[in-house]
Amino acid sequence: MSETADRPATIEDVAKLAGVSIATVSRALRSPEKVAESTRKKVTAAIARTGYTANAMAQNLRMQRSQMVLVLASSIADPNFAGILTGLEKAANDRGYGVLIGNTEGTTGLEQNYLRFLSTGMADGLVLLTGHIPVAGEPQAPLTTLPPIVATERPVANAEICYVGVDDVAASKMATEYLISLGHRKITYISGGPADIRSDLRHSGYRRGLMESPELLRDWRVEGEGTSESGRAAVERLFIKDDLPTAFFCFNDNTAIGVISALQLRGYRVPEDFSVLGFDDIPFANNFTPGLTTIRQPRHHIGEKAMNILLDRLANRSLARETLLLHGDLIVRESCADVSRKTR
Amino acid sequence: MSETADRPATIEDVAKLAGVSIATVSRALRSPEKVAESTRKKVTAAIARTGYTANAMAQNLRMQRSQMVLVLASSIADPNFAGILTGLEKAANDRGYGVLIGNTEGTTGLEQNYLRFLSTGMADGLVLLTGHIPVAGEPQAPLTTLPPIVATERPVANAEICYVGVDDVAASKMATEYLISLGHRKITYISGGPADIRSDLRHSGYRRGLMESPELLRDWRVEGEGTSESGRAAVERLFIKDDLPTAFFCFNDNTAIGVISALQLRGYRVPEDFSVLGFDDIPFANNFTPGLTTIRQPRHHIGEKAMNILLDRLANRSLARETLLLHGDLIVRESCADVSRKTR
DNA sequence: ATAGGCGATGTAAACCTTTACATAGATCAA
DNA sequence: TTGATCTATGTAAAGGTTTACATCGCCTAT
Numbered sequence: 001m002s003e004t005a006d007r008p009a010t011i012e013d014v015a016k017l018a019g020v021s022i023a024t025v026s027r028a029l030r031s032p033e034k035v036a037e038s039t040r041k042k043v044t045a046a047i048a049r050t051g052y053t054a055n056a057m058a059q060n061l062r063m064q065r066s067q068m069v070l071v072l073a074s075s076i077a078d079p080n081f082a083g084i085l086t087g088l089e090k091a092a093n094d095r096g097y098g099v100l101i102g103n104t105e106g107t108t109g110l111e112q113n114y115l116r117f118l119s120t121g122m123a124d125g126l127v128l129l130t131g132h133i134p135v136a137g138e139p140q141a142p143l144t145t146l147p148p149i150v151a152t153e154r155p156v157a158n159a160e161i162c163y164v165g166v167d168d169v170a171a172s173k174m175a176t177e178y179l180i181s182l183g184h185r186k187i188t189y190i191s192g193g194p195a196d197i198r199s200d201l202r203h204s205g206y207r208r209g210l211m212e213s214p215e216l217l218r219d220w221r222v223e224g225e226g227t228s229e230s231g232r233a234a235v236e237r238l239f240i241k242d243d244l245p246t247a248f249f250c251f252n253d254n255t256a257i258g259v260i261s262a263l264q265l266r267g268y269r270v271p272e273d274f275s276v277l278g279f280d281d282i283p284f285a286n287n288f289t290p291g292l293t294t295i296r297q298p299r300h301h302i303g304e305k306a307m308n309i310l311l312d313r314l315a316n317r318s319l320a321r322e323t324l325l326l327h328g329d330l331i332v333r334e335s336c337a338d339v340s341r342k343t344r
Numbered sequence: 345m346s347e348t349a350d351r352p353a354t355i356e357d358v359a360k361l362a363g364v365s366i367a368t369v370s371r372a373l374r375s376p377e378k379v380a381e382s383t384r385k386k387v388t389a390a391i392a393r394t395g396y397t398a399n400a401m402a403q404n405l406r407m408q409r410s411q412m413v414l415v416l417a418s419s420i421a422d423p424n425f426a427g428i429l430t431g432l433e434k435a436a437n438d439r440g441y442g443v444l445i446g447n448t449e450g451t452t453g454l455e456q457n458y459l460r461f462l463s464t465g466m467a468d469g470l471v472l473l474t475g476h477i478p479v480a481g482e483p484q485a486p487l488t489t490l491p492p493i494v495a496t497e498r499p500v501a502n503a504e505i506c507y508v509g510v511d512d513v514a515a516s517k518m519a520t521e522y523l524i525s526l527g528h529r530k531i532t533y534i535s536g537g538p539a540d541i542r543s544d545l546r547h548s549g550y551r552r553g554l555m556e557s558p559e560l561l562r563d564w565r566v567e568g569e570g571t572s573e574s575g576r577a578a579v580e581r582l583f584i585k586d587d588l589p590t591a592f593f594c595f596n597d598n599t600a601i602g603v604i605s606a607l608q609l610r611g612y613r614v615p616e617d618f619s620v621l622g623f624d625d626i627p628f629a630n631n632f633t634p635g636l637t638t639i640r641q642p643r644h645h646i647g648e649k650a651m652n653i654l655l656d657r658l659a660n661r662s663l664a665r666e667t668l669l670l671h672g673d674l675i676v677r678e679s680c681a682d683v684s685r686k687t688r
Numbered sequence: 689a690t691a692g693g694c695g696a697t698g699t700a701a702a703c704c705t706t707t708a709c710a711t712a713g714a715t716c717a718a
Numbered sequence: 719t720t721g722a723t724c725t726a727t728g729t730a731a732a733g734g735t736t737t738a739c740a741t742c743g744c745c746t747a748t
Contacts, residue, residue: 008463008465053460053463053464054464055405055464055465056410056461056464056465056466057401057404057405057410057465057466058405060401061399061401061402061405066400066401068444068466076426076429076430076433077426077427077430077627079627081426082420082421082425082426083421085420085445085447086420086421086447089420089445089446089447090447093446093454093457093458098444098461098466099444099445100412100442100443100444101429101433101443101445102433102437103429103430103433103434110437113437114437116397117400117442119397120397120398120399120400121352121399121400121401122400122401122442228631254631257631258631261631261633264633283421283423284628284631287572287598287601287602287605287628288632289605289608289633
């Protein structure tokens with residue numbers, strides 16, 4: 001196919017071969033209706049012969065954009081990350097954009113560093129999974145003017161930023177109501193730590209669920225950190241106090257797994273002795289024994305929506321803030337049981 | 345800090361402010377030793393005042409590179425992916441490169457599409473986690489000349505391509521010897537499917553482990569697919585045949601988890617009745633009950649090494665093929681027991 | 689005193705596109 | 719026939735860098 005060239009073919013090579021000017025070649029590619037049928041054919045043929053592909057750097061320089069989006073995440077290893085990234089990536093790819101990833105590990109130093117992609121024009125927009133607006137710092141340019149941003153996974157506190165995520169409140173309310181419907185009357189909420197906004201949202205959803213029958217149920221929050229260790233620890237603290245619920249609604253699946261294993265370690269069975277309900281539906285929830293009853297986050301969908309909103313804003317320069325809360329499904333597996341079957 | 349400008353400052357703005365030519369500004373940044381101390385100071389001051397950051401597109405166009413690497417993976421959700429990506433990402437970032445990710449989902453269509461980053465010069469190099477060289481196809485430029493490539497996670501068959509990964513053979517041999525040392529004499533290997541080269545490597549490591557005492561042990565391979573479902577299915581087939589091992593060495597942790605849950609479902613206990621050993625040490629292996637004894641892949645390290653090799657090649661244009669096999673550690677948890685304690 | 693050398697800086701080309709504007713030819717109406 | 723209109727194409731500028739080469743002082747050695 002391509003000419004025997006060490007250096008990739010340029011638009012000029014194509015023009016020469018087709019016997020036209022480079023402007024015509026460019027037009028033949030970008031706005032074919034502006035060039036005569038016959039000429040278009042000649043150009044197409046020349047492109048095929050030379051194996052020409054437009055140089056993205058030159059295009060982007062000229063057009064003042066990069067067709068690239070920066071995704072900033074505090075932990076790539078987070079079980080939710082892969083699913084969201086898949087969605088982000090698909091939507092971006094469908095619209096000719098590329099996804100650049102930046103793993104901040106929660107440090108502002110790395111975060112700073114990734115902002116270079118923004119300040120140098122290497123990325124046109126930003127997807128935030130960190131939960132906070134990147135801090136402007138010394139070493140790099142101050143980024144006085146941030147590009148279009150959309151947050152996913154976790155909302156950004158105190159900021160007018162687009163957000164796409166699961167409807168934490170509604171989903172948690174649904175989860176709690178489900179536990180109530182199974183006959184549970186003593187339900188604790190194991191939190192995800194004070195720093196995580198989502199934990200508060202889920203807590204408030206839980207409280208709304210309880211309000212259905214306020215005379216019977218008490219708002220009972222136990223602190224966790226969103227890890228399975230913290231789930232275990234929470235259970236231990238409850239046992240020490242000797243005040244036990246019949247059901248646990250956990251901030252996330254990791255916590256739920258910790259809770260279950262702590263209970264099992266003490267010789268109790270789930271769901272026969274205690275019911276445990278998680279959040280996220282991480283890939284592993286189904287492989288765990290017992291299968292985890294949980295709220296499924298539509299991760300892929302979340303990612304897709306988020307990217308599409310970002311790219312829309314990039315295209316329109318529309319600045320309307322938009323918040324999109326997606327429905328989370330209750331996935332019933334084996335970790336919750338009707339309280340009447342409780343044997344303890 | 346920065347001038348009140350709608351448009352980002354260019355090198356020209358800096359030059360004007362500092363009273364020098366743009367060449368001098370460029371030199372002050374890229375080869376400071378070539379410019380007089382006094383001038384350098386003026387330039388630095390001007391840069392600070394304008395908030396100048398060099399335009400990456402212009403730089404890259406001029407220098408004929410992009411400082412970007414494309415990572416092609418068949419599944420972002422693979423439990424090994426996150427760890428490797430973290431390593432790739434860190435090494436790239438340390439050396440001023442960005443990581444562009446492409447999720448092929450195993451389809452050649454998407455794969456094709458991502459190659460545009462290569463043919464347009466948007467990426468300088470390629471990290472392959474797909475296990476095969478991308479196929480040259482119609483729609484995009486034929487990519488007659490592939491950029492520097494390095495494979496990780498899984499080697500590329502029949503190709504002279506750099507590879508960085510865990511030493512499957514050695515690690516599997518070690519795993520098998522460990523089972524033997526626990527007194528097991530009937531050990532099956534549950535494979536990862538015929539298409540996966542790594543499965544064969546691990547199988548051959550397993551066989552080498554058996555060779556220590558060939559008179560006692562038989563090479564016993566059962567087909568799986570690397571999923572927990574396939575692990576479950578493999579166990580069921582063995583029960584139907586009524587020919588059971590005392591220990592299972594599984595292609596990966598997912599399979600091992602499937603094997604264990606199938607055994608538990610039939611009322612057996614692990615490790616009391618059967619020992620099960622996995623591979624990968626996925627993040628979940630530690631949260632499973634029983635804790636999974638497995639081989640740990642040094643994912644982060646693998647990613648780092650792979651990226652560094654790629655960037656070295658990018659810098660030197662050295663074409664020497666290099667294969668780097670990293671040591672995998674045996675992580676002893678609870679899923680394997682001494683056969684003398686077997687109760688069945 | 690003067691040639692030669694050296695250090696610091698400027699000039700301009702090159703990297704590869706896109707696109708506003710200019711031009712040329714054709715068609716058409718009066 | 720002539721001017722107007724329209725279509726197809728070419729010319730050249732612009733986008734922001736880097737860097738080879740030219741230039742210009744100044745210092746030093748003869």
